[in-house]
Amino acid sequence: MMRKIKLTKANKIITLKALAPYYYREKALGHGTQEVGKLILKIDSLPADKKATFSTEEIFLMRKTINRLRNERLAKGQYTDAADDMLLKLF
Template identity: 85%
Template sequence: MMRKIKLTRANKSILLKALAPYYYRERALGHITQEVGKLILKINSLSADKRANFSAEEIHLMRTTLNQLRNERLSKGQYTDAADDMLLKLF
């Protein structure tokens, strides 16, 4: 199942900030990171304010990593509105 999501410049930045630590953590653990790497490249290559198709697996990965980023920021008492906005777009 594919779903179209509109990515603004800010949302692209938030997604990349969420996915990068996950990618490097998984890589350090010796896990396969090919799919995460492809998703990072896909998001990075998209023009801002355009709709893009994402698979259910890609959306699940984005939700998971954004939620991790949001929870890390909340635990530090940091601002999370941008991550919250992006999570709402994915639901």
């Protein structure tokens, strides 16, 4: 199933910040990183404020990594509104 999501500049940044550590962690563990790498390139190449089509797997991966980033920031007492905004767009 495919879904269209509008990515603002801020949401693109927060999504890329969430995906990058996941990519490097998986690479260090010797797991496949091709799908994550493709998603990072796809998001990075999208113009801001345009709708893009994402698969269910891509959305699941974005949710998982953004939620992880949000929880890490909450544990440190940091600001999370941008991550919360992006998570709401993905639901």
